[in-house]
Amino acid sequence: MTDYFSVIKLQDICFSYPGSDVKVLDHLNLEINRKDRIGMVAPNGSGKTTLLHTIMGLCKPDSGTIKVFEKVLIHEKDFLQVRSRIGLLFQDSDDQLFCPTVLDDVAFGPLNLGFSRQDAIDTARQTLERLGILAFEKSVIHKLSGGQKRLVALASVLAMKPAVLLLDEPTAGLDSSVKEKLVHILNSLDISYFVISHEFDFANAVTDKIYSMENGRILRDDEIHIHRHEHIHKHGKHPHIHK
Amino acid sequence: MIEETFAYGRSFIHRLDPRTRIIAAIILSFATALCDNLYLAVLYFVISILLITMAQLKPVDVVKRLKPLFWFLLMIWIMLPLTVDGDILYRFYGLKITGQGVVLCCQITIKSITILLLFVALIATMTIASLGNGLHRIHVPDKMVFLVLMSYRYISVIEDEYKRLLRAAKFRGFIPGTNVHSYKTFAYLAGMLFVRASLRAQRVHQAMLCRGFNQKFHTLDDYPPNRLNLIFLMGISVASIGLVIIEMIWV
16 A cells, blocks of 8 residues: 555535535535544534544535545545545444444454455454453443443454544543543554544543634634643532532 | 343254254244144144253243243133134033134144244354354345344344433323323334434444445354254254155145
């Protein structure tokens, strides 16, 4: 596979859902290059998921160009070829994991790529081991916990050896131990990724730059001012609510 | 929701290829269903008991599996003896119990229990994943195989969704009763469930496309060729064909 500098490049993308005048994406530009680790913290309904689905070709933009690996993608056929090289982690793991057992699911991608049965099993096992969940290999998916499902979903995406990862709120509904695990896994990856998250701390821990989104456009680091501050006050250790 | 309690075992039946077991179950259940003779039906029943013993399943668990069937049979035993025409066996005020009705009830009882036992012994002893694999290898269309596997995967997700909706309704003071308001609420719940299921189906399909799904069914299960499979299938076929011929000639 030839080396590309630009992995994903969106130019002037406009998108609105059929029957609606609201532009979810409004002349949006985005560039993800090799080794880029980009976070996106933006409010609900700002079009983050639509953006990811547009990159994957699941939503067809009204105008603009989508370039993946420096190739313009227009038809379903073009997207088919690149989809296996872009790993998209869905918001809800139950959408992503549809096979009866964990191993079946993780091997699903490699099998579609034309791997032999044994190669697919080997790849799936290696991926599960890398994420420290090889013990679940034979487990039935609908009996796993939310955190376990998220890790299996990540394994099923990584098993296809993508060149770039798109993660749609990977920490939603997870406890802090699984979050820590995710941070550790993401930081050990050597591919570029784009993380959508509500949690600034998480996004900050796994990415180099943070974008935001407003009115269907992307705001870059220098345009946004997300920050945290620590402070002291009289309630001390007791749990309390800030007003 | 779906417990595969019988699927994990080390018996002779568990080691058979899913394909063999599916075909054997189909042959035997057809032969049983089409049998018209009470004595031969008992023979099929004996075969099913034999298979259950071979699968080394706990009798108590097996009987538990049959529970829903017993309710259905109870209804038949109440209705049929009174409604089938024939020689009167017993008269009770205006009601007549007929011999033919009782015989028919016995037949239905034995045959339905037998078929259920056959499926418990042969099909319930494999995981749903293996069942999908077996169906695929006897050339059932991939779409049907996916339908089976996905129902298995998502039935618990849909159940969760239903419970969540019902809980939300109950938290707002909904008490199910026999009134229009309750019916309407349940209709809303059902409608919402359909909407959510169809939205989820769209998302699942998108997720499948993202991972290069190309309408083909792949499986990881591997069952090495084993002569026992052939012998077992031959045994089952000979037994059922034999019984069918006996019924045709002598009965």
